[in-house]
Amino acid sequence: MSDSSQIVKRPQRWDVPFWSELENPEPLTPGVVDRWLELPIFRGMEASRFPLNNSPRDILANDGRLRRFKAGDIIVRQGDYGHSAFIVLSGSAQVILDNLGDLVRGREDSSRKGWLGALAQLWRNPKLPEVRNLGDRRPERPEEHTDFIDKDAAGIFVQDINVIIKGKRTVDLPAGELFGEIAALSRTARTSTVIAGSDSEMLEIRWQGLRDIRLHAPEFKEYVDRLYRDHSLLSHLRETAMFRHLDDATLKRVAAATEFLTFGNFEWYATYSKMRETSGAERIQKEPVIAQEGHYPNGVYLVRSGFARLSETYNNGERTVSYLGRGQIYGFAEVAMNWKDKTELPFQRTLRAVGYADVLFVPTSVLEAEVLPRLPTAELPRKRLAAAGLGGVRDMKIRPEMMEFMVERRFINGTATMIIDMDRCTRCDDCVRACASTHNNNPRFLRHGPIADGFMIANACMHCQDPVCMIGCPTGAIHRDSAHGLVVINDRTCIGCATCANSCPYDNIQMVTARSPDGRPFYDRATNQPIQKAAKCDLCSNQITGPACANACPHDALVRMDMRDVDHLGSWLNRQ
Amino acid sequence: MNFTTRRRLGCFLFAATAGLAWVLDFSLRVRLRRVELLTGLTLMVVILLLTLFNARKKLPFLPLLRASTWMQIHIYVGLFSCVLFGLHTGWRIPRGAFEFALALLFYLVSASGVVGLAISRWLPSRLTVQGENVIFERIPALRAAVRREVEEMVVESVAKSQSSTIADFYEARLRNYFSRQRFLVYHLVGYGKPRHELLSEAQSLDRYLNADERGILGRIVEKIQAKDDLDLQAARQGLLKGWLFVHIPLTYSMILMALVHGILGWKLS
Numbered sequence: 001m002s003d004s005s006q007i008v009k010r011p012q013r014w015d016v017p018f019w020s021e022l023e024n025p026e027p028l029t030p031g032v033v034d035r036w037l038e039l040p041i042f043r044g045m046e047a048s049r050f051p052l053n054n055s056p057r058d059i060l061a062n063d064g065r066l067r068r069f070k071a072g073d074i075i076v077r078q079g080d081y082g083h084s085a086f087i088v089l090s091g092s093a094q095v096i097l098d099n100l101g102d103l104v105r106g107r108e109d110s111s112r113k114g115w116l117g118a119l120a121q122l123w124r125n126p127k128l129p130e131v132r133n134l135g136d137r138r139p140e141r142p143e144e145h146t147d148f149i150d151k152d153a154a155g156i157f158v159q160d161i162n163v164i165i166k167g168k169r170t171v172d173l174p175a176g177e178l179f180g181e182i183a184a185l186s187r188t189a190r191t192s193t194v195i196a197g198s199d200s201e202m203l204e205i206r207w208q209g210l211r212d213i214r215l216h217a218p219e220f221k222e223y224v225d226r227l228y229r230d231h232s233l234l235s236h237l238r239e240t241a242m243f244r245h246l247d248d249a250t251l252k253r254v255a256a257a258t259e260f261l262t263f264g265n266f267e268w269y270a271t272y273s274k275m276r277e278t279s280g281a282e283r284i285q286k287e288p289v290i291a292q293e294g295h296y297p298n299g300v301y302l303v304r305s306g307f308a309r310l311s312e313t314y315n316n317g318e319r320t321v322s323y324l325g326r327g328q329i330y331g332f333a334e335v336a337m338n339w340k341d342k343t344e345l346p347f348q349r350t351l352r353a354v355g356y357a358d359v360l361f362v363p364t365s366v367l368e369a370e371v372l373p374r375l376p377t378a379e380l381p382r383k384r385l386a387a388a389g390l391g392g393v394r395d396m397k398i399r400p401e402m403m404e405f406m407v408e409r410r411f412i413n414g415t416a417t418m419i420i421d422m423d424r425c426t427r428c429d430d431c432v433r434a435c436a437s438t439h440n441n442n443p444r445f446l447r448h449g450p451i452a453d454g455f456m457i458a459n460a461c462m463h464c465q466d467p468v469c470m471i472g473c474p475t476g477a478i479h480r481d482s483a484h485g486l487v488v489i490n491d492r493t494c495i496g497c498a499t500c501a502n503s504c505p506y507d508n509i510q511m512v513t514a515r516s517p518d519g520r521p522f523y524d525r526a527t528n529q530p531i532q533k534a535a536k537c538d539l540c541s542n543q544i545t546g547p548a549c550a551n552a553c554p555h556d557a558l559v560r561m562d563m564r565d566v567d568h569l570g571s572w573l574n575r576q
Numbered sequence: 577m578n579f580t581t582r583r584r585l586g587c588f589l590f591a592a593t594a595g596l597a598w599v600l601d602f603s604l605r606v607r608l609r610r611v612e613l614l615t616g617l618t619l620m621v622v623i624l625l626l627t628l629f630n631a632r633k634k635l636p637f638l639p640l641l642r643a644s645t646w647m648q649i650h651i652y653v654g655l656f657s658c659v660l661f662g663l664h665t666g667w668r669i670p671r672g673a674f675e676f677a678l679a680l681l682f683y684l685v686s687a688s689g690v691v692g693l694a695i696s697r698w699l700p701s702r703l704t705v706q707g708e709n710v711i712f713e714r715i716p717a718l719r720a721a722v723r724r725e726v727e728e729m730v731v732e733s734v735a736k737s738q739s740s741t742i743a744d745f746y747e748a749r750l751r752n753y754f755s756r757q758r759f760l761v762y763h764l765v766g767y768g769k770p771r772h773e774l775l776s777e778a779q780s781l782d783r784y785l786n787a788d789e790r791g792i793l794g795r796i797v798e799k800i801q802a803k804d805d806l807d808l809q810a811a812r813q814g815l816l817k818g819w820l821f822v823h824i825p826l827t828y829s830m831i832l833m834a835l836v837h838g839i840l841g842w843k844l845s
Binding site: 122429430433438451548 | 580634636637642644646647701711712816817
């Protein structure tokens with residue numbers, strides 16, 4: 001610590017206000033924040049319910065920003081991963097209910113290195129670990145700190161947007177309305193594209209602010225939750241194949257009869273470690289039952305978020321036969337067969353929430369009246385097929401012990417889970433070296449982890465469907481990359497609080513000590529403690545090669561697997 | 577493409593290319609053409625292509641095909657280089673000292689490659705099922721930790737029983753065992769007799785001990801097994817990594833000698 005240049009100020013929650021991340025930042029004045037607090041949506045909030053150091057004014061000043069849009073500007077795009085919600089201050093917004101496909105997608109990925117930039121890593125990578133250039137200056141002038149700029153907030157301009165949306169179903173949102181809360185609160189992709197209906201001003205609130213206000217203002221929480229349920233229900237039904245033949249009026253009738261159910265605990269990661277200590281039979285019994293094998297099929301269940309385990313009775317226990325994630329349906333074959341063939345087939349499997357699951361329940365009576373008669377015959381299950389589709393363990397592509405392992409350890413959460421075939425892995429560590437070469441000589445995963453059936457699930461970030469690591473981050477440093485949905489960390493805004501590392505159920509985030517180029521650790525001026533940063537796999541999002549680990553394996557032993565694709569997973573596990 | 581199809585395709589391409597090379601060589605020879613220069617140059621190019629695999633490993637940030645694709649190319653082109661070498665030498669062992677040394681290097685590089693490929697396919701599954709999977713670089717630290725724990729147990733046994741039976745056994749049979757890697761060759765060939773003997777010896781002490789000591793001995797026996805598992809992992813992972821330290825330096829030596837051989841051949845022809 002002899003060199004004072006290594007003593008810096010530890011980054012804080014309030015260091016990087018949301019407005020300062022804009023390319024052309026417009027500092028917020030107290031008057032602007034006061035006007036926001038007068039909005040009907042915030043009016044009922046009692047400041048006395050908030051902690052002194054986290055008042056509604058502080059939250060909005062730090063986590064809110066003013067955005068101006070011209071008529072036709074795209075505010076959010078379907079499929080992008082967002083971390084903020086919007087309130088219309090003036091003008092209007094237009095929600096496009098239909099899918100615009102790739103017409104408005106294709107944002108250029110400017111962060112990816114070119115060939116020369118990639119090659120330069122050969123000599124530019126520091127020799128020492130975790131080297132950074134940390135300065136004390138916070139982004140009072142963000143144009144000098146391009147790392148802070150929120151590139152996603154740069155306006156999205158699409159030519160002839162009016163032509164593109166012609167004939168599409170839209171909903172107008174006047175001043176005072178809130179939108180974008182589904183992606184912000186559920187860590188999922190935007191469900192619709194929203195454009196400015198006229199020249200508009202919006203208050204954009206990042207999700208940390210929404211979270212804090214919801215925590216202390218019950219009226220606001222109730223309002224946002226109701227909106228979240230209403231919006232997500234309709235958008236989910238619209239995305240589901242069996243409802244695509246329905247017109248708007250019928251879909252609304254179905255939506256009105258649909259129940260929004262939640263099973264398990266949203267913050268399931270808190271009990272994950274304890275759960276791992278129990279036996280398999282105990283674990284499955286503790287999981288909340290959504291629907292029971294042998295019961296009358298009173299409706300179908302659509303998984304909206306989270307995960308569910310499909311199991312069947314096997315001797316004195318339950319055998320896991322598959323798992324369901326977002327967008328998958330349970331019970332349709334039984335309900336449809338009973339309606340078509342006038343039979344009384346009960347549920348063939350038990351459905352349980354793994355951790356937590358948000359499900360939509362559509363009653364059988366509604367399906368029989370509104371949905372099944374409109375479905376083409378080809379989409380109804382045939383008798384023999386229904387039995388096969390409901391399956392038996394014979395049809396499973398994944399061996400039962402592997403299936404149990406993945407579901408119980410909740411590796412099914414991963415969209416880029418690192419699986420290593422230990423019967424092919426020669427422990428050469430080419431994967432680790434490749435990872436280090438593409439990350440300033442710092443490997444971002446450990447070739448270590450639990451093994452089942454000869455396959456290791458290594459300690460590498462899985463880029464989860466439900467990234468619980470993001471929940472507690474006070475600054476939003478850990479976030480989803482808007483274009484690809486990868487979970488990445490903004491090193492500049494990470495304050496080293498380790499909340500994400502502690503929340504990750506899979507121990508895939510490491511806390512590392514930042515060092516100066518000469519190898520000495522940085523220390524916080526106030527506490528004299530080393531400056532820590534969270535570090536993890538970013539799936540080589542800035543490399544032209546894609547994941548270097550998988551490309552570097554000479555023995556085809558390593559793969560980054562999207563666990564939602566059970567068929568691909570089964571094929572890979574059974575390669576010969 | 578699954579592994580079986582890939583293997584069949586690789587074998588087919590190798591056989592076809594090798595057959596073509598043989599036919600070409602034969603047809604040129606019957607026309608009394610000198611083919612040594614042609615086969616020699618081709619062999620040199622092929623060997624340089626094979627060494628590019630190692631260069632590819634150093635450049636993981638460039639999109640230069642997957643390493644597994646390079647590996648397949650390396651295997652089959654390596655086999656093809658053996659055929660070319662045979663055609664170049666006329667399937668005879670060279671007589672001159674320099675040529676013989678060069679040929680010997682080629683044989684050693686090829687043999688080390690084949691052995692390396694064989695152990696890369698044979699050992700991993702055996703590593704997976706025997707002992708805990710540990711990272712190679714951590715093994716010395718884990719081994720030291722095991723030794724510390726056993727020494728604490730030995731001290732505990734003396735303190736609890738005022739008897740030196742376990743301590744004596746430790747001095748006579750275990751100190752050396754826990755101090756470093758043991759039974760390397762046995763672990764490499766998968767022969768478990770030394771482990772079995774040591775465990776039997778330790779367990780035979782049981783009849784001379786009281787209840788406290790028996791408990792401690794039981795824990796020591798577990799540590800003997802844990803240490804043996806670490807040694808097994810170290811031996812086999814060491815072999816999986818170590819064969820490249822033979823294959824690669826020999827390759828570079830061979831390339832240097834081959835260049836000299838080429839220059840000499842060209843000057844003298």
